[in-house]
Amino acid sequence: MKNFEIITLFPELFPGPLGVSIFAKSLNKFWSMKTHDLRTYGIGNKKVVDDAVFSGLPGMLIRPDVVMNCMQNINFTGKKIFLSPRGTLLTQKKVESLILEHDNFLLLCGRYEGVDQRAINYYDFEEISIGNYVIAGGESAAFVLLESLIRKIPGVVGNDGSFENESFVNDEISEDRYTRPAKWSVDNKIIEVDQILLSGDHAKIQEYQKNSRKKIKD
């Protein structure tokens, strides 16, 4: 059983995409999820969680003492991850090592301009980025990370064979793929799949697939 805890200012966003399909089916069977509402750890009556960035930079940051209030209350042990555009880029290799090495995950979702760096360092959050672009909050990044991790938990994806040919295994992205109808009528045209794929000749099919795979560009 893998456990995922999420610190967020918007717990209502969860389970989101994790509430359907293989995720819904495997929830509380192979994995569990719990959200912590960062707002409840805010300062004073108004539950303030943010303040202006020092050194005149524009914008607001989540305060370290607010993160502390939360961390002290939830008393988590396991792998801590802060979703951050400054982090190391998430790759399939990283996904696989994370799910292999850890059972308990704590994901911290930033908002505004992010989180005071002292809190990230003090609580030893590893910073992970989902790509070299900026989104508005860590929650969507957390979904990307969670989906990639949860689908690798044994038992979650029914047919384990589907992993063998998957993209990013062997530094390749999967081949072009086709299904029925073999002759597809569209706008007065017929588009057919390559006869090789219907030939039953496994050697030729493999060769065809190999040629349509793409190499990962770093």
Ligand code: SAH
């Ligand atoms: N001003 C910051 C971006 C803040 S975006 C900067 O220039 O770097 C607000 C929050 O969204 C971040 O704290 C982080 O939790 C999340 N976020 C934004 N882009 C992300 C990315 N590429 N990967 C992971 N999290 C991201």
